[in-house]
Amino acid sequence: MKQTFTQSMAWLHTWGGLLFGWPLFAIFLTGTLAVFDQEIDQWMQPEIQRQAVPVALAAERAVAYLQREHADVEPWNIALPNERNPGLKVTAGDRRRGISTDLDPQTGEPLLVRDSAGGGFFFHFHYTLNLPRLAGIWVVGLVGLVSLVALVSGIVIHKKLFKEFFTFRPNKGQRSWLDAHNAAGVLLMPFHLMIVYTGIIIFGLIYLPAALQALYDGDIATFYEEYIEEAPHHHGPSTAPLAPLVALGPLLTQAEHRMGPLSGLSISHPGRADALVEVRRVLGNRIALTKGQNMVFDGVSGQLLAGPPELRPSVLTQRVMFGLHFAQFGGYPMRWLYFVCGLIGSAMIASGLVLFTVKRRRKYLVEGRAQGVGDRLIESLNIAVVAGLGVACIGLFWVNRLLPVELAQRAGWEVRLFFVLWLLSLLHAWCRPHVQAWREQLGAAAALCLGLPLLSLLTLAHPWAESTRLLVELAVLGCGLLLGWTAWRVGGKAEQNVARRSPRAVAEVG
């Protein structure tokens, strides 16, 4: 293996890029969709309508419901309606495992809302690939690390980066794929480096607890005590005497004045003399992720007890890195920027994967060899991972509207059908010649995107009453047009150009 540095980097880029490009594409695409997770949630639960109810009133109604139905379970969690999320949701018990109920903020009565995987599915898939949580985090971390290596090795291969950036030769088969791959890679290099590095940093202490072991003997609880000023909180049930809960309105006004728009609150030991009310803000007030930076009030007197805590500069740095990844800041223009960058990034990974097979096919053409089983498998996996995942993602939207609303374990069935669709796409890719398979799957994804408004029209009484749902469908239409254009181009002019050229000419370019 005596090679130059550039050659060894090229080898690393090709094989590392292929093997890890598959999961990376899935992570990238679902992450891109997760930029609009709450909007997709809203689309997938059309029973929730936006109501013009003041936040304080909604909170009071939620408390009234909890007092009536769940007086014996605590803590209480209330997700308040806000700009991105119109629903009022209460949870009795732990926020992840407790019993959740959607309420009508107008009446305070429970709403019948379909159980749906929602946009949250894309978000969870993005960092776990739907594996058990910790295993998924490790696998995604490994993929992230390898893609960081692929990015750096990619920079080394393309030392003439800027010259190549201005080179685009359309309709030239392999050349066009390479140019597209390079242009997208170079243009968005800062974005790619940022998003991959910050993504790894989020779970950095899980992957590499070296400093934690060295300085704290691995004691993460002690670390967190020093990391952020801890707000007062309760462990276990209360023994304090009964006492009425404070009126929430003034507390919420005070919290909103201090922290900006609110996302919700939790109440521990409600109805007792030691009750605590913790008010949370939406995550997107600033670049740094504000998770855990809440205000805590006395639940009887309403006195402010703590928060929001100030961050140490080093903690702020880490939180800014988290925030850059979570893309909660800057409102909708910033969301769209992340979405478009994510799509271009996904396209760069996909074009890299395609480039690999185009090169191999060309090599075989020159050598006069037939394609082996391994190459056919690589080709099929490429198609299933890229086009097939597109079909499965838009398929989830269809499944959401088509499954009966009252089906038991409905969200689980949505996810199962997502994977069934994805598997079917692999089977289809294996059975069909590759160009047809690409066209048919991209075409199917495009058709499903373009047909989505029609499906809404057929399955809902007022499909576009909510502007968010209308905008989601317009964005899906845009994606459908892009997919359709790609399906039309694949196997069109470019591929024919390659086929028409003689093997000798091919050898010269390749």
Added chain:
Amino acid sequence: MNKLKRADAALAIGSRLLAGLLGGYVFTYALTAALAQVLPFNRVDALLIATLLSFLFYTLAIIWAFAASSTWRAWLGVPLAVPLALIGFWPQLLERLA
């Protein structure tokens, strides 16, 4: 002959892969611990600075494993990890010895 050569190449690649991922991890672990230990800051700051930088070290360690001129040199990070780990974990070591 050809088969033998291919097996050799596969072995060399596998060795570099392990050197990069595992050897690189061991090296990065020790380097991060050492950095956190020697940084003259409060320990929260030292932990965060060392951890935020550690994945940069890991990336470079993997690149090194593939760029090194010989398969043996690809493993250089592992012997280097020993003194680094001594620096990183010397308080724990002293405690053990005492």
